[in-house]
């Protein structure tokens with residue numbers, strides 16, 4: 595059973611683009627993953643805890659997945675619901691629901707796991723306190 599908007603801690607509107615529709619006239623499955631990345635990383639950048647260009651550490655994805663319940667398509671505005679399901683020492687699991695238009699049940703539900711790594715060595719590193727605070731607020 596798909597989840598509802600109330601099941602997520604933060605909602606973020608995500609405009610769709612002409613190019614997002616595939617030959618069947620709906621968002622291709624790869625676009626859902628782009629929306630997940632954009633929703634989460636935009637929040638991290640806006641809250642000041644991710645600087646993808648100069649930060650000492652960066653997040654890498656180690657696992658991701660998605661279930662698709664209903665089609666989404668341009669020109670719909672999609673709303674992404676975000677929550678943190680697990681916060682470890684160096685890892686965080688995000689769960690994201692995608693809602694089409696005014697719908698209250700998710701058209702798709704996905705997740706991905708980020709591991710924080712040192713930018714230079716690419717070895718895992720503890721999630722810094724400031725980022726941890728932002729992530730705790732999404733639990």
Ligand SMILES: CC(C)(COP(=O)(O)OP(=O)(O)OC[C@H]1O[C@@H](n2cnc3c(N)ncnc32)[C@H](O)[C@@H]1OP(=O)(O)O)[C@@H](O)C(=O)NCCC(=O)NCCSC(=O)c1cc(O)c2ccccc2c1O
Nearest residue numbers: 631635652653654655656657682683684685707709716718
């Ligand atoms: C990332 C790695 C270096 C980690 O290797 P390591 O051996 O150190 O990993 P561990 O097994 O010790 O686990 C560390 C930590 O993660 C948890 N964990 C690991 N796997 C999973 C899993 N499948 N599910 C849940 N949790 C997992 C584990 O429990 C530990 O947790 P703690 O919290 O207890 O510390 C190595 O795995 C690696 O290099 N992998 C390849 C990464 C990669 O190439 N990914 C694809 C491209 S990256 C990407 O797509 C990407 C997306 C973005 O959104 C970005 C946003 C901003 C910047 C960059 C982005 C980006 O590159």
